[in-house]
Amino acid sequence: MTQTPSPFALLFAAVISQLLPFSVVVVVTGLGSASTIAISYGSNTVCGVLAGETNQRVECYKGGRAIAVEPNISFALLSGGRDFFCGLKSDGVMFLCWDGSSFVPKRVYFNSSAGLRDLSVGDDHVCGVENVTGVAKCWYRGEDESKRGSFVAPNGVKFASITSGRGFSCGVLMDDIKSVRCWGNSSIGLDIEKQFRNVSMLSLVAGDSHVCGLNVTGYLVCNGRNDSGQLDVPKGSSGYGFEFDGLAMGVNHSCAIRSVNGTVVCWGGNAGFELEGNGVGELSFESIVAGVNITCGLTTRNLSVVCWGPGSNRTMGDLPLQKIIPGQCVQGSCSCGVRQNSRAMRRQRSGTSSKHGDRAEEFSLSQLANATNNFSLENRIGSGSFGTVYKGKLFDGREVAIKRGDISLKLKKLQDKENAFQSELAFLSRLHHKHLVGFVGFCEEKEERLLVYEFMKNGALYDHLHLKENIDKASSILNSWKVRIKIALDAARGIEYLHSYAVPPIIHRDIKSSNILLDANWTARVSDFGLSLMGPESEDEYMVTKAAGTVGYMDPEYYELNVLTVKSDVYSFGVVLLELLTGKRAILKNEDEEGPPINMAEFIAEKISVGELERILDPRVGLPDKKEMEAVELLAYMALHCVNLEGRERPSMNDIVANLERALALCDDSHGSISSISISIGSE
Known part of the structure; x- marks a missing residue:
């Protein structure tokens, strides 16, 4: 088992295959995972999903010429086998397979109520994953009927993604562990x-007899046979994971795209894939596929296919195919024309298969302009870390919130905008939790950068606490102690997920009431990851980085020393708890108009510590009744610990969640007392 990096999460990993009738005849293996390129090695054919046309139709290269493949409908993914290749229709309800010699289509699967979201062709079998259930289904197309039963996928197992090798398939399970399961008629x-036992994986790509993929920390792991060094992954330069992007595995070689610049590195194959001197090593690629002793890639420069390797004894050059779509599109949900700079987004999407099988969508600027009435003032609903947020309605009726990067930024701030966009895109695409904002998709077009989220009908917590229209006691459902504690618990669970269950942990860095959104059911969700950073593996560790965040919520230790830990988020959350208790803003006006503003956390914490809790409670909610008082006291003392000036004295988010759960239960239970229940805080 070996390591290497790649930013965000794998992707359309390769169709382990091969191709074409060049001067040197090559035996190839069309194995691997779905992509927008597929190769049928037995018929020496390479096919791709075309960009820039009304339909995302398929075109193939065979015998020195391009061939338009029927039917002329839109496809999302292709994958190739020995004598055939298959394509998944854009809506997922059907897939077709074509004989690689005659190109006669045959419908293998159609189900309008159970569409597929993944497709994987091995040597002579096909497997797909149902979109909703995650269940894998397989079809055997070989002549040996005795093998048919071997390709039945594990019963009742749900998969996030699958890949196929010669005689076997493997998949990443849709569970918390993200373990690997394999099946088929091969012992390999x-x-x-x-070999993958006890390793949590984000994705997999199969070769003839080996499999590589990204584990949950972003490192490349390879297992299987190692006859020619195909498992000997070169160590990445950063040492932080997510260094490699797209993968391609042949019979005895492996290749990967470097995420930093899109160039390719290969290993194994008896040193037959050296890239120096043939021009390939200088090219940037969107995706790559491999055959027995040849590799092909989709170039970033013009979305053409270039091939190299010992099978040709030379660089083959651009194949005469039209431009190929660099990444999966779903018909009607994205602009499927030529899309430069899409590799970064695809890296996000590679690890995005959540337990619901979600996929990020790519939108055109015109689609989002139409959705927001051309970004009208009437549709404006707020602002985020790098731009303005608008309410929108997509063509299919979905209500969304669209964050548009500020296009009027001065040149020196453009990089900050780009960093915030890429950061949020990276985190949203790999994080899935009921208490994090739902991510829909994005748009990268010229200088425009936009992110699309589920619309949170009830807006931001900040608005309900601080806007003038909510001053009246009866104006908001939030003017109930039980509801406020429930919202605090929801948000705490979202942050707990970032700190304790995301791998590696994530420090939000901008927890505040305006970044806690409320959906139609008043469920709270944490939003805005523009400032977020991957944190250290342990709560005892810290990072040294320039302070960033919002005045009033920022951890004093972090602000003064530039030392960042997960406890910095805990401090910020403590300020939110105090807002819920008091209804006051994080920064208070000084009664002496000439004096400096007052930090609310310091002021209120002092009041609580001297026993004046009832005096500072939000009058809109009023004094708690008898059964609520203990819960409010628990909330107050929890907040007091959170805003401790020393980070090591603050509770963890696990402690906070546990205590807020107890507080919510106390709202319906008049038994016990604050002294008897005590606050559960694990000391550091």
């Missing part, structure tokens, strides 16, 4: 499954 698959 079972051996590979054993």
Whole structure:
């Protein structure tokens, strides 16, 4: 098992395959995972999903010429086998397979109520994953009927993604562990499954007899046979994971795209894939696929296909295919023309298969302009870390919130905008939790940068606490202690997920009431990851980085020393708890108009510590009744610990969640007392 990096999460990993009738005849293997390129090695054919046309139709290269493949409908993904290749229709309800010699289509699967979201072709079998259930289904197309039963996928197992090798398939399970399961008529698959035991994976790509993929910390892990060094992954330069992007595995070689610049590195294959001197090493690629002793890639420069390797004894050059779509599109949901700079987004999407099988969508600027009435003032609903937020309605009726990067920024701030956009895109695409804002998709077009989220009908917590229209006691459902504690608990669970269950942990850095949104059911969700950073593996560790955040919420230790830990988020959340208790803003006006503003956390914490809690409670909610008082006291003392000036004295988010759960239960239970229940805080 070996390591290497790649930013965000794998992707359309390769169709392990091969191709074309060049001067040197090459035996190839069309194995791997779905992409927008597929190769049928037995018929020496390479195919791709075309960009820039009304339909995302398929075109193939065979015998020195391009061939338009029927039917002329839109496809999302392709994958190739020995004598055939298959394509998944854009809406997922059907896939077709074509004979690589005659190109006669045959419908293998159609189900309008159970569409597929993944497709993987091995040597002579096909597997797909149902969009909603995550269940894998397989079809055997070989002549040996005795093998048919071997390709039945594990019963009742739900998969996030699958990949296929020669005689076997493997998949990443849709569970918290993200473990690997393999099946088929080859013992290689079972051996590979054993080697991946206890390793949590984001994605997999199969070769002839080996499998590589990203684990949950972003490192490249390879298992299987290692006859020619195909498992000997070169160590990445950063040492932080997510260094490699797209993958391609042949029979005895492996290749990967460097995420930093899109260039390719290969290993194994008896040193037959050296890239120096042939021009390929200088090219940037969107995706790559591999055959027995040849590799092909989709170039970033013009979305053409270039091939190289010992099978040709030379660089083959651009194949005469039209421009190929660099990443999966769903018909009607994205602009499927030529999309430069899409590799970064695809890296986000590679690890995005959540337990619901979600996929980020790419939109055109015109689609989002139409959705927001051309970004009208009437549709404006707020602002975020790098731009303005608008309410929008997509063509299919979905209500969304669209964050548009500020296009009027001065030149020196453009990089900050780009960093915030890429950061939020990266985190939103790999994070899925009921208490984090739902991510829909994005748009990258010229200088425009936009992010699309689920619309949170009830807006931001900040608005309900501080806007004038909510001053009246009866104006908001939030004017109830039980509801406020429930919202605090929801948000705490979202932050707990970032700190304790995301791998590596994530420090939000901008927790505040305006970044806690409320959906139609008044469920709270944490939003805006523009300032977020991957944090250290342990709560005892820290990072040294320039302070960023919002005045009034920022951890004093972080602000003064530039030392960042997960406890910095805890401090910020403590300020939010105090807002819920008091209804006051994080920064208070000084009664002496000439004096400096007052930090609310310091002022209120002092009041609580001297026993004046009832005097500072939000009058809109009023004094708690008898059964609520203990819960409010628990909330107050929890907040007091959170805003401790020393980070090591603050509770963890796990402690906070546990205590808020107890506080919510106390709202319906008049038994016990604050002294008898005490606050559960694990000391550092």
